[in-house]
Amino acid sequence: MKKLDLTIHGGRVVTDSSDCRADIGIAAGKIAAIEDKLERGDRAIDAHGKLVLPGGIDSHCHVEQLSGMGILCADDWYSATVSAAHGGTTTIIPFAAQHRGQSVAEVAHAYAELAKAKSILDYSYHLIISDPTPRALNEELPELIRSGITSFKVYMTYEKLKLDDAQLLDVFAVAAREGALPMVHAENNDVITWITRHLLAAGHTAPKYHAVCHDPAAENEATNRAISLAGLLDTPVLIVHVSTKGAAQAIHAARTLGAPVFGETCPHYVLLTADNLDLPGVEGAKYCCSPPPRDPESQQAIWEALSIQSLSVVSSDHAPYRYDESGKLPYGDKTSFKQIANGLPGLELRMPLLFSEGVLKGKISLEQFVALTSTNHARLYGLHPRKGTLAVGADADIAIWDPDRKLTVRAAELHDKVGYSPYEGMQLTGWPVTVISRGEVIVEDGETRAKAGRGQFIARGVPEPLRNARPIRAGAGFLRKLFASSVSN
Numbered sequence: 001m002k003k004l005d006l007t008i009h010g011g012r013v014v015t016d017s018s019d020c021r022a023d024i025g026i027a028a029g030k031i032a033a034i035e036d037k038l039e040r041g042d043r044a045i046d047a048h049g050k051l052v053l054p055g056g057i058d059s060h061c062h063v064e065q066l067s068g069m070g071i072l073c074a075d076d077w078y079s080a081t082v083s084a085a086h087g088g089t090t091t092i093i094p095f096a097a098q099h100r101g102q103s104v105a106e107v108a109h110a111y112a113e114l115a116k117a118k119s120i121l122d123y124s125y126h127l128i129i130s131d132p133t134p135r136a137l138n139e140e141l142p143e144l145i146r147s148g149i150t151s152f153k154v155y156m157t158y159e160k161l162k163l164d165d166a167q168l169l170d171v172f173a174v175a176a177r178e179g180a181l182p183m184v185h186a187e188n189n190d191v192i193t194w195i196t197r198h199l200l201a202a203g204h205t206a207p208k209y210h211a212v213c214h215d216p217a218a219e220n221e222a223t224n225r226a227i228s229l230a231g232l233l234d235t236p237v238l239i240v241h242v243s244t245k246g247a248a249q250a251i252h253a254a255r256t257l258g259a260p261v262f263g264e265t266c267p268h269y270v271l272l273t274a275d276n277l278d279l280p281g282v283e284g285a286k287y288c289c290s291p292p293p294r295d296p297e298s299q300q301a302i303w304e305a306l307s308i309q310s311l312s313v314v315s316s317d318h319a320p321y322r323y324d325e326s327g328k329l330p331y332g333d334k335t336s337f338k339q340i341a342n343g344l345p346g347l348e349l350r351m352p353l354l355f356s357e358g359v360l361k362g363k364i365s366l367e368q369f370v371a372l373t374s375t376n377h378a379r380l381y382g383l384h385p386r387k388g389t390l391a392v393g394a395d396a397d398i399a400i401w402d403p404d405r406k407l408t409v410r411a412a413e414l415h416d417k418v419g420y421s422p423y424e425g426m427q428l429t430g431w432p433v434t435v436i437s438r439g440e441v442i443v444e445d446g447e448t449r450a451k452a453g454r455g456q457f458i459a460r461g462v463p464e465p466l467r468n469a470r471p472i473r474a475g476a477g478f479l480r481k482l483f484a485s486s487v488s489n
Contacts, residue, residue, distance in 0.1 A: 002027050004041030006439055011047030011400065015054065015390050016371035024052065026396040029438035034392060045434060047400050053370055054390050055090025055397030055437065056351050057377035059126075060183075060240055060264060060315030062343065063094040064114055067319075068130075068160040071327060071341050074320040074417045077118035078452045080347060083415040085443050085450070087348035088399035088432035090121055091387055091458070093377075095153060097128040100160065104129065104140040108149065112457065119455035120448070121437060122397070124381070126183065127152035130161045132170050142178050148459025150382045151181040153240070156222045157189040157290070168229050176235040179462040181380065183238045183264075184230075186222035186247070187291060191215060196338055205336035207284030211274035211292040213337070219291050220246035227254050227261055236260035236465035238380065241317050243269040243291040245301035252310035260465045262380060263311040267353040268344055270299050270306075272422060282335055285328045287422055289319065290342045303363050306372060312380060314372045316350040319343020320418040345418040349409065349428075355401070356428040382460035396439040399432040407431060415448075 004025040013022045013034065025033035025041060063080040065073050075083065084092055096111035098104045104127060115123050127144060129136065129152050141152070154171055155161040163171065168184075175182045195213040199205075204212075223239055227250060230237035242248055242263045254261040272293035277284035287293065305311040321327030321341040329335045346353075351373050358364040364372065378388025386395055406429050411421040435443035442450035 002032055004032060004038070005043070006396070006436070007038050007041035007044045008047050008052055008398070008400065009038070009040075009044060011050045011052035013052045013390055014366050014370055016367050016375040019367065024390065024398070026439045029396055029440070031390060031392055031394050031396050034390065045400065050433070051366075051401040051403055052390070053088070053399050053401060054374040054388055055399050055435065056088045056373045057091045057093070057383065057388055058084060058089050058316050058318070058347060058350060059093040059313060059377040059381055061092055061094045061318035061347055062320070063092070063318070065095055065097050066099070067341060068099070068158050069341060071321060071330070074322050074327060074419075075318070077115050078120065079415065079417045080318070081119045081121040081123070081455060082448050083348040085121060085435050085437070085448070086415050088351045088401070088435060089347065090397040090399070090435065090437045091123065091383070092121055092347075093124045093126060093381060095128050096125050098130050098136075100131040102131065104136045105144065108144055115455070116453065116457065118452045120442060120450040120452060121455045122387075122395070122458050123455050124383075124458050124460050125149065128161070129154055129171055130163070132163065132167050137170055137174050141174050145178045145180045150179065150460045150463055151183060153183040153185065155185045156226065157185065157187040157192055159189070162189050165225070165229060168226070169232065172230050172233055172235040172237070176233045179466050181236055181238060181463040181465060182230070183240050184226045185241070186219060186226045186239050187214065188218040188222045191218040191221070200336065200338065207282055207288055207337050207340060208274070208278040210288045210337040210340065211277050214290055214292050216244040216246060216294065216298075219244045220250065223247040223250045227251070227259070230261070231259060234260070236262070236463070238262040238264060240264045241266050241269070241291060242302065242305070242311060243294050243298060245298055248301050248305040248310055252305065252308075255310060262465065263305070264313045264315050265302050265306065265311050266315055266317045267346060267350055268293055268422065270302050271353060271357060273299070276422070282329060282333050285335065285340045286323055286420055287344065288328070288337065288340045288342055289317070289344045306358070307364055307368070312372075312376045314350065314354055316346035317343070318345055318347040320345045320416055322418055323420050344422050345416055345420075348414050348416060349421070349423060352428050352431055353423065355430040360429055379464040382463045383458060384464065387458070396436055398436040400434040401430060402433045403430045405429065405431045405433070
């Protein structure tokens with residue numbers, strides 16, 4: 001056996017499909033051995049009484065990104081990746097956001113340079129497509145996909161970002177042809193706009209009305225429509241931040257029929273409700289995100305969808321805006337619900353929240369926890385088997401957890417730059433105490449032991465849903481060919 005740089009001894013090693021006591025040996029940044037007993041390496045970590053898990057992958061977070069409202073995230077690539085690492089995450093995939101009139105390629109290049117200089121974690125990024133011009137569809141997107149950016153996000157709401165149905169089909173067709181996974185923010189913009197107009201006309205401006213205008217019907221309808229449009233071309237599709245029972249059921253129904261439809265949710269949809277927005281003054285702005293938190297029935301439906309694997313991944317959707325005029329409240333205490341920057345912080349707490357509230361309360365198993373926070377992300381986004389698992393040959397991305405550690409959430413003790421947490425004061429059990437990225441200990445004893453720029457860009461392969469896709473709908477193949485021939489004209 002080759003010389004081991006680092007060994008981990010006596011821990012409970014858990015993947016999405018196994019749970020055993022074993023030692024892990026690491027050499028040159030890779031897992032070199034998993035055996036009952038290994039000789040000590042140059043450095044050895046005692047993991048008796050601890051859980052040894054794959055490092056988390058957060059495939060939906062917003063980092064150093066300008067929003068459609070023109071507001072810059074509070075976290076840059078350094079603070080975001082430090083925060084993620086302290087919560088057990090070792091790889092992140094945020095968004096290079098194209099705004100209308102911009103070149104997708106130029107946006108991607110500029111974003112990559114920011115990450116290269118600052119990230120302490122390995123990373124990739126998705127593209128946000130808001131302006132699907134012929135050049136973007138025919139030249140830029142195919143080139144970026146072939147360079148390893150094999151996923152992109154589209155919106156069905158937000159005036160400055162949303163695509164109409166024909167534009168969605170254009171993007172889905174490129175994804176099907178080139179081997180990429182489209183991610184969809186599914187909310188019906190007309191429903192939201194219509195309710196908003198009537199709320200404002202009646203003088204209802206408080207943050208709690210954000211949840212009213214983003215009615216579940218808007219998410220349910222758009223989810224069904226996105227699934228139908230993707231089905232026209234047999235394009236695999238992922239619906240992001242699912243919050244309603246109706247959306248979860250639509251995804252489950254499509255999957256039952258064999259369609260390559262996947263769903264993502266976030267901790268705030270199983271832990272918060274619309275009541276959190278109903279606070280004095282504009283305090284409820286801290287809980288405004290889109291879609292908004294729902295109700296206890298919706299929470300239960302999302303937990304059930306996770307337990308039966310109708311929803312495949314749990315991401316943070318970390319959208320870090322400070323609770324001041326630079327972020328959430330552009331007009332101070334006069335800010336209406338329509339003007340509040342949408343999004344919640346959550347990179348660092350994503351995995352501890354799901355462990356404490358999901359695993360320890362019996363709502364999901366430990367293996368499901370690994371799948372939902374790491375392995376399924378790697379499979380969906382073309383990172384597996386390099387990332388997302390504990391196996392010989394995989395990158396040594398490992399989080400060692402103390403399953404009994406108790407703590408109280410305090411924003412002042414987190415590592416992001418947001419300044420508040422929607423989970424302030426919550427009691428959690430279980431926390432990662434040592435985090436390893438490509439064989440290097442980057443978090444230990446609560447301290448960051450990694451420098452800005454040590455992270456590596458990971459060129460992603462074809463997502464597994466596309467590698468494993470089989471025809472579902474008669475005629476889809478003809479439509480794909482028709483599109484392929486027409487875009488070259």
